[in-house]
Amino acid sequence: MSEVTVGLEIHQQLDTKKLFCSCPSNLVEEEGSVLLRRLRPAQSEMGKIDRAALAEAEKKLRFRYQSPSGVSCLVDADEEPPHAANEEATEVILTVSALLNADVVDEIHFMRKIVIDGSNTTGFQRTALVAMHGHLEINGKRISIPTICLEEDAARKVEAKTGEITYKLDRLGIPLIEVATGPEMHSPEEVRTVAELLGSIMRATRKVKRGIGSIREDLNISIPGGARVEIKGVQELRLLPLYVENEVQRQRSLLEIKTILKERGADPVKGDIKDATEIFAESKSKVIASSLENGGKVLAVSLPKFEGILKSEDGRLRLGAELAQRARTKGVKGIFHSDELPGHGITEEEINRLRDVLLIDDGGAFVICAERSQKARAALKAAVERANEALEGVPEETRDPLPDGTSRYSRPLPGAERMYPETDVPPITIDQDRRERIMNSLPELPAERTARLSKEYGIHSQLASQMVREGTDETFEGTASTFPSVTSSAATTLTSTFTEIEREGLSPFEIDSETVTEVFARLAAGEYAKEALPDIFRLVAKGSKIDQAIQELGLESMGEQDASVIIARIVKEKEDFVREKGMGSMGPLMGVVMEEIKGKIDGKKASELLRAEISKLLGQEG
Numbered sequence: 001m002s003e004v005t006v007g008l009e010i011h012q013q014l015d016t017k018k019l020f021c022s023c024p025s026n027l028v029e030e031e032g033s034v035l036l037r038r039l040r041p042a043q044s045e046m047g048k049i050d051r052a053a054l055a056e057a058e059k060k061l062r063f064r065y066q067s068p069s070g071v072s073c074l075v076d077a078d079e080e081p082p083h084a085a086n087e088e089a090t091e092v093i094l095t096v097s098a099l100l101n102a103d104v105v106d107e108i109h110f111m112r113k114i115v116i117d118g119s120n121t122t123g124f125q126r127t128a129l130v131a132m133h134g135h136l137e138i139n140g141k142r143i144s145i146p147t148i149c150l151e152e153d154a155a156r157k158v159e160a161k162t163g164e165i166t167y168k169l170d171r172l173g174i175p176l177i178e179v180a181t182g183p184e185m186h187s188p189e190e191v192r193t194v195a196e197l198l199g200s201i202m203r204a205t206r207k208v209k210r211g212i213g214s215i216r217e218d219l220n221i222s223i224p225g226g227a228r229v230e231i232k233g234v235q236e237l238r239l240l241p242l243y244v245e246n247e248v249q250r251q252r253s254l255l256e257i258k259t260i261l262k263e264r265g266a267d268p269v270k271g272d273i274k275d276a277t278e279i280f281a282e283s284k285s286k287v288i289a290s291s292l293e294n295g296g297k298v299l300a301v302s303l304p305k306f307e308g309i310l311k312s313e314d315g316r317l318r319l320g321a322e323l324a325q326r327a328r329t330k331g332v333k334g335i336f337h338s339d340e341l342p343g344h345g346i347t348e349e350e351i352n353r354l355r356d357v358l359l360i361d362d363g364g365a366f367v368i369c370a371e372r373s374q375k376a377r378a379a380l381k382a383a384v385e386r387a388n389e390a391l392e393g394v395p396e397e398t399r400d401p402l403p404d405g406t407s408r409y410s411r412p413l414p415g416a417e418r419m420y421p422e423t424d425v426p427p428i429t430i431d432q433d434r435r436e437r438i439m440n441s442l443p444e445l446p447a448e449r450t451a452r453l454s455k456e457y458g459i460h461s462q463l464a465s466q467m468v469r470e471g472t473d474e475t476f477e478g479t480a481s482t483f484p485s486v487t488s489s490a491a492t493t494l495t496s497t498f499t500e501i502e503r504e505g506l507s508p509f510e511i512d513s514e515t516v517t518e519v520f521a522r523l524a525a526g527e528y529a530k531e532a533l534p535d536i537f538r539l540v541a542k543g544s545k546i547d548q549a550i551q552e553l554g555l556e557s558m559g560e561q562d563a564s565v566i567i568a569r570i571v572k573e574k575e576d577f578v579r580e581k582g583m584g585s586m587g588p589l590m591g592v593v594m595e596e597i598k599g600k601i602d603g604k605k606a607s608e609l610l611r612a613e614i615s616k617l618l619g620q621e622g
Helices: 051-057 087-099 188-203 237-264 286-293 319-328 348-358 373-389 432-439 446-457 461-470 473-482 484-503 513-524 530-541 546-553 560-573 575-597 603-617
Strands: 005-013 033-037 062-067 110-114 124-138 141-152 156-161 164-168 175-180 215-222 229-234 297-303 365-371 397-401 407-412 419-421
Touching: 005 188, 051 407, 087 124, 087 141, 087 175, 087 188, 087 432, 124 188, 175 188, 188 215, 188 237, 188 446, 188 461, 215 237, 229 237, 237 319, 237 397, 237 407, 286 297, 286 365, 297 348, 297 373, 319 365, 319 373, 319 407, 348 365, 365 373, 446 461, 446 473, 461 473, 461 484, 473 484, 473 513, 484 513, 484 530, 513 530, 513 546, 530 546, 560 575, 560 603, 575 603
Parallel strands: 062 164, 229 397
Antiparallel strands: 005 175, 005 215, 033 062, 110 124, 110 419, 124 141, 141 175, 156 164, 215 229, 297 365, 397 407
C-alpha cells in the first residue's frame, strides 16, 4: 500500500487544571445546571465564512449544555472572560516541544478557530502555536513535526436527537497538546508506529491523562488521483491501520466510479426532484408507510447513467452509501436507491411506475426519500450534490471514525477562513532563561527509558519497550523499586496478561496505577500467589475492588502444610496413574493441583511439594 500518504494530528489531554480557569480537569456523572444556546458562523478577518462552519449552521441545531458544579464555571459557560493560560500546561508543552527537537516561538499567541457544532459554548476553540520545525527519528527515517499547538478540549457529547445535541462542560477547557506530523507515512503500520512513539514521548512528561478519550488521533489520508480526507477523532490506537486501509479502498472505489462515469459520458445531474407520493400511496414498505402516516411525502430524483455504481453486485462499488451519508446531514434517517431495489417492501411495479415518471433511460438510476417535504427535498439536493462530486473523483471532507474501522461523512474539510485572533488571552513570552531551564530538565526519551529499565530491573528489552509504549512503565518501576520480589510478575502482567485481558473486551490499562500497585504489594506480602493475578485483574477491570476480587476467587492465603495435605490426597487418588507413569505423572498432576489451589500458593512451591509426594509414593528420595 505504498501509494498511500498519511499525516497525523495527535491530541493529548494534559493532567493539569483547565487551560483558562482553575477548575479541575475531571469527568463526572453529575448533570448540573442546564444552558441552552444556538450558534451561528462569523466572518473571518478577510470577510469570508468557513465552509465547514456554514455546513454546521445549515443544520439549525439547538445545543443543551450540562454544567456540573466544581468542574465547570462561568468561563466554560462563556459568561466570564478566560483567565491567563495555565502555567503548568505551558511548561508541559514546552517540554514536549524540546523532546521533539522543535523551535519554540518567542511569544505564544492564542487564536480563535471557528467551531459551531456545539462542542464549544463560545462558537470557537482557542488554540496557540507553540513550536515549529520539529522531528522524530523512527526506524532510521525522519518524520517531520511542522507544528506543535496548545489548545482547549471541546465539551463532551452526551446525547443527540432530532434538532438538539446535549453536551457536558466537564471536558471543555482541558488542555490539549496537538502534534502534527508531515504527510510522510506510507503504510498503515508505519502510521501506528509513529503514533505509538509520539504517545510515549508525551507520556514521558508524566503530566498527561490516560484512558479512552484522553488521546485522539486525526488521520489525513490521500492516494494518487484522490484527495486529502481527514478521519477525525480516532481513540483506539490499534485501529489506526484499519482506518487507513479502509480509506484507501474507499478512495480507490471512488476513482473507479469516476472512470466508469466518464466512459459512460455522464453529465452533471440536474437534480429535478419529483413528487412520487401517489405511486407509493399503498406501499408495503414500513419506512414509506410510516412517513406518509405522519404527513410526509415521497420525493425522487433521477441519476442518469449511475446504474450499477450505487451498489455493485460484488459490493465493491458503494456510491449509494456515500449519498445516504450526505443526505442524513439534513436530518433524514436515510434514502433508498435503485441499485438496492426491489426490496425493503418496495415492489418491482412501484419501481417501473417511478421510472416512467422520472423518464429514466437504460443505465439510469434514482434516489427516493420519504420524509416531510422540506426535509426530503434538502436531503435529495445533498445526495445530488454528492453524486456530481463523483464525476470529479474523491471529494475533500472530514469523516467520523466508526467502531468497525470504517468511517462516515461528517462535514466539508475546513479552510483557513475559520481562524482569527483571540483578544482576551494575553500572549506568553518565552525568554532564554525559560528555554534553558526546560532543556536542562528534560525527561528520558522512550529509547533511553527502555534501555535503563531493562538493565536496572533485569527484564527483557521487549517487555521494557512494550511498557514504555503502552504507558505502564511508571507503574512498573514504582512497583519493582518498592517490591523487588514481584519484578518479574509485574513485567509479565503489565504486558502479556493485560493484553490478553484487553482482547476479552475489558480495559485493564485503564485501572489506576494505585490499584495496580496495591495488587502487586499484596502479592509481595504473600496474600496470594502470582497465578492469581490474571483473575484478580479481570475482576478489577470489571469494577470490583481488590478485596471483593480476593473474596470472590476464594484466595485466602494457604500455608505450606495445608497445600501438602491437598497434594497428598490428589496423589493418593491418582496412585495407579503415578505408579504407571512414574515422575512422568508430574505434568498432568500439576494441572490438577493448580486447578484446586490456584492462586493460594506459589506455583513453584506447589511443584516442589508435588514432586516430593510422588517421590514418596514411588519409594524414591527427593
